[in-house]
Amino acid sequence: MNEIKIFSPATVANVACGFDVLGFCLDSIGDEMVIRKTDKKGIHITKIKNFDLPYETELNVAGVSALAMYDALDVDFGFEIEIYKNIKPGSGIGSSAASAVGSVFGMNELLGRPFNKTQLTEFAIKGEALASKCEHADNLAPALFGGFTLVKSVSPLKILEIPSPDNLYATIIHPQIEIKTSESRAVLPKEVALSDAIAQWANLGSLVHALHTSDYNLISDSLKDVIVEPYRSKLIPHFNDVKQAVLNAGALGAGISGSGPSIFSLSIGQETANKVKETMQSVYSNTGIEFDIHVSKINTQGVKII
Numbered sequence: 328m329n330e331i332k333i334f335s336p337a338t339v340a341n342v343a344c345g346f347d348v349l350g351f352c353l354d355s356i357g358d359e360m361v362i363r364k365t366d367k368k369g370i371h372i373t374k375i376k377n378f379d380l381p382y383e384t385e386l387n388v389a390g391v392s393a394l395a396m397y398d399a400l401d402v403d404f405g406f407e408i409e410i411y412k413n414i415k416p417g418s419g420i421g422s423s424a425a426s427a428v429g430s431v432f433g434m435n436e437l438l439g440r441p442f443n444k445t446q447l448t449e450f451a452i453k454g455e456a457l458a459s460k461c462e463h464a465d466n467l468a469p470a471l472f473g474g475f476t477l478v479k480s481v482s483p484l485k486i487l488e489i490p491s492p493d494n495l496y497a498t499i500i501h502p503q504i505e506i507k508t509s510e511s512r513a514v515l516p517k518e519v520a521l522s523d524a525i526a527q528w529a530n531l532g533s534l535v536h537a538l539h540t541s542d543y544n545l546i547s548d549s550l551k552d553v554i555v556e557p558y559r560s561k562l563i564p565h566f567n568d569v570k571q572a573v574l575n576a577g578a579l580g581a582g583i584s585g586s587g588p589s590i591f592s593l594s595i596g597q598e599t600a601n602k603v604k605e606t607m608q609s610v611y612s613n614t615g616i617e618f619d620i621h622v623s624k625i626n627t628q629g630v631k632i633i
């Protein structure tokens with residue numbers, strides 16, 4: 328096999344109480360990429376569709392992660408990468424992670440899978456760091472493993488796969504404004520109050536337990552972020568209105584998706600998730616800000632060959 332086409336999914340990082348450690352994978356939106364073996368050595372980006380992103384390998388997220396893997400290989404051939412980008416950069420649903428994961432996943436498949444998923448995350452984290460100026464894996468891990476994941480540590484990298492309750496659906500609104508991850512990290516405090524830290528780790532622990540036991544009431548009770556949301560929500564127009572409206576519409580909870588501006592909510596079943604979509608639409612249609620909305624089951628497979 329010399330060429331492969333893959334789907335690299337969008338993801339929701341943080342999931343309210345799990346800043347930089349928790350994430351889950353979406354299935355209704357993602358990038359497509361073609362990875363091809365070539366006689367010419369090195370990594371070459373030959374096509375980028377839909378967004379204006381750099382072709383220079385060392386300036387492109389997919390290129391940097393591919394280079395990290397390529398440097399660990401001893402081969403007399405190279406790879407070409409085509410990127411069909413559907414996830415808008417700066418949207419808060421793991422655009423850079425999808426690019427970083429897609430190239431290394433595709434190369435690994437063409438090579439006969441010499442690396443496991445944690446090793447692929449190690450390579451992809453180099454691409455993610457180019458985009459956000461910080462090595463975090465909470466979008467990369469769910470894109471590679473699927474479902475919910477918890478990054479227990481980055482150094483050494485340790486990723487835990489967490490079960491996804493069968494009937495859990497996400498609804499995500501993406502206001503068409505760009506918030507760079509580096510900028511929305513810059514507004515965060517350097518220190519937090521011990522009482523807030525206690526509330527946050529209690530909620531994260533209980534959310535992980537609730538996912539293991541499919542306890543939807545406990546999921547709802549745990550989807551709270553007392554540390555990051557108070558700062559970042561100010562960057563997202565009408566965040567509080569959307570959050571209150573979707574809770575009234577029956578969602579289990581809502582929060583900022585990754586570093587924003589997207590807002591995610593979780594619901595039991597597709598019917599409620601669609602009702603949440605209508606509610607988000609009605610809040611945002613009066614704002615003059617363009618938006619799109621995705622309803623998605625939790626994608627338990629992650630990145631895949633198509």
Ligand code: HSE
Nearest residue numbers: 340347465508585586
């Ligand atoms: N955990 C990261 C953040 C995700 O919230 O800054 C952004 O990609």
